[in-house]
Amino acid sequence: MRQHAWLDFHRGFWLLVTGDTHAGNRKWADRDLALSDLSVEGWVIDGPYGKQPTIKHDANRHFYGYGLMRTIH
Numbered sequence: 001m002r003q004h005a006w007l008d009f010h011r012g013f014w015l016l017v018t019g020d021t022h023a024g025n026r027k028w029a030d031r032d033l034a035l036s037d038l039s040v041e042g043w044v045i046d047g048p049y050g051k052q053p054t055i056k057h058d059a060n061r062h063f064y065g066y067g068l069m070r071t072i073h
Contacts, residue, residue, distance in 0.1 A: 005043070005068040007034060016068075035066070043068045 005018040014034040016026040028034035035045055047066035 001072055003070050003072050006065055007038065007045075007047075007068060008065040014065075038068060042070045044070060 003018070003020075005016060008015045008017050009031070013027045013029060014031055016034075016038070028037070039045060045066050045068055048064065049067065050064035
């Protein structure tokens with residue numbers, strides 16, 4: 001069975017967004033650490049997508065992140 005998720009950059013943090021309401025919220029301040037942790041957990045990382053926010057960018061209005069997929073048994 002495949003599981004899909006999204007790693008979203010929002011307000012200075014990287015948030016793991018899944019369809020599993022029981023998974024809890026996971027967030028990282030460091031992108032490389034987030035990608036490393038998720039890779040070790042078996043996630044296949046695709047992206048990045050969107051435009052990376054700039055200093056003058058409104059952090060509430062962006063689309064930037066990574067698509068994730070993994071096979072679970």
